[in-house]
Amino acid sequence: MKKINVLLGILLLSVSAMSVSVASGAEPIVIKFSHVVAPDTPKGKAAEKFKQLVEERSKGAMKVEVYPNSQLYKDREELEALQLGAVQMLAPSMAKFGPLGAREFELFDLPFMFPNKETLYRTMDGVVGKRLFNKLETKGIVGLAYWDNGFKQMSANRPMHRVADFSGMKMRIQSSKVLDAQMKALGAMPQVMAFSEVYTALQQGVVDGTENPLSNIYTQKMHEVQKYMTLSDHGYLGYAVITNKKFWEGLTAEQRSLISQAMKEATVYERSIAQLENDEALAKIRAAKTTEIDTLTEAERAEWMKALLPVHKEFENVVGKENLQEVYNIAAQVAKEETLAREKIAANKKSIKK
Ligand code: SIN
Numbered sequence: 001m002k003k004i005n006v007l008l009g010i011l012l013l014s015v016s017a018m019s020v021s022v023a024s025g026a027e028p029i030v031i032k033f034s035h036v037v038a039p040d041t042p043k044g045k046a047a048e049k050f051k052q053l054v055e056e057r058s059k060g061a062m063k064v065e066v067y068p069n070s071q072l073y074k075d076r077e078e079l080e081a082l083q084l085g086a087v088q089m090l091a092p093s094m095a096k097f098g099p100l101g102a103r104e105f106e107l108f109d110l111p112f113m114f115p116n117k118e119t120l121y122r123t124m125d126g127v128v129g130k131r132l133f134n135k136l137e138t139k140g141i142v143g144l145a146y147w148d149n150g151f152k153q154m155s156a157n158r159p160m161h162r163v164a165d166f167s168g169m170k171m172r173i174q175s176s177k178v179l180d181a182q183m184k185a186l187g188a189m190p191q192v193m194a195f196s197e198v199y200t201a202l203q204q205g206v207v208d209g210t211e212n213p214l215s216n217i218y219t220q221k222m223h224e225v226q227k228y229m230t231l232s233d234h235g236y237l238g239y240a241v242i243t244n245k246k247f248w249e250g251l252t253a254e255q256r257s258l259i260s261q262a263m264k265e266a267t268v269y270e271r272s273i274a275q276l277e278n279d280e281a282l283a284k285i286r287a288a289k290t291t292e293i294d295t296l297t298e299a300e301r302a303e304w305m306k307a308l309l310p311v312h313k314e315f316e317n318v319v320g321k322e323n324l325q326e327v328y329n330i331a332a333q334v335a336k337e338e339t340l341a342r343e344k345i346a347a348n349k350k351s352i353k354k
Helices: 002-025 042-057 075-084 103-109 117-125 127-137 177-185 195-203 214-219 245-250 253-288 298-308 310-314 321-353
Strands: 029-034 062-067 141-151 153-156 170-173 189-192 209-212 228-231 236-244 292-295
Touching: 029 042, 029 075, 042 062, 042 141, 042 253, 062 253, 075 236, 103 127, 103 177, 103 236, 103 321, 117 127, 117 141, 117 236, 117 321, 127 141, 127 236, 127 321, 141 214, 141 245, 141 253, 153 214, 170 177, 170 195, 177 189, 177 298, 177 310, 195 209, 209 214, 214 253, 236 245, 253 292, 298 310
Parallel strands: 029 062, 170 189, 170 209, 228 292
Antiparallel strands: 141 236, 153 209, 153 228
16 A cells, blocks of 8 residues: 555656646747837837736746847838748838738828827727727738827928928838828828838938938937928827737637736837837937927918828728728817816816906
């Protein structure tokens, strides 16, 4: 009996030793997260936050390798790499989904589409955001979150106040037909180019100017090769964080839940720093004194809007009439709530005075 117990004990010990060695020797699940911007941008910092959360919470069973600055792939290549499973996660700007056949994402590129961030977040987090993610499923892609960057500013080697100032200027754009139409409506000549090539193209005069949020302009040093910048907030740039569907479905429910929770927290963090990063970038560009910075006057803005708003109608069938209408409705609702809030504050002040 004693002998049997000892044998049983040895057996149990060796089984548990085996499972320990399997657990400790098991290869971690690797998530390669590729992106095209600098690490010290809203997207770069949020990718690092996501990595930290996933690795901590999975206790090393999952590893996130972040590859910034187009280190692995440029814009278009990275989408192909994701579909092929060479990388597991990306956060391309919405303007980059057109070549995938998901042109509805170009809704976010429409000029003067979002009057404020509140309208934008409600669009991303509501039915429109869901509808766009559903579109990706047939492409072997799953949408995980929407990340912010900010409103875009124009830069060039010529001042840009009036619409006529754009006449004949070669402007770099992302691969979006809406952005192509936007530049043409201003009288400029749009040129699609990968983000990693913009600095050299500006420096060598291959293009005259470009548009981007300030954090991208500063971290890519574009301001060093651009004499003028107009703070115009004429359009928006944000991201869809996506993963390979096969990879996603190959994970266990617990692993997916851990990643989803980390992504949720990284998204809150990302949205909380986006504006700050852009404000800081503006201060640094001002301090560099390489670029004359102007802000659009009300009259100039009205002229830009007159030239650019017809692009909404031109693309309503591409971005989806119902999506477009939904954004208009959200914007109207946000404006109404803001007016009510202002009226409430005024009424409170009045009653305190009495
Ligand atoms: C990005 O923010 O991911 C790049 C934007 C661009 O291509 O201009």
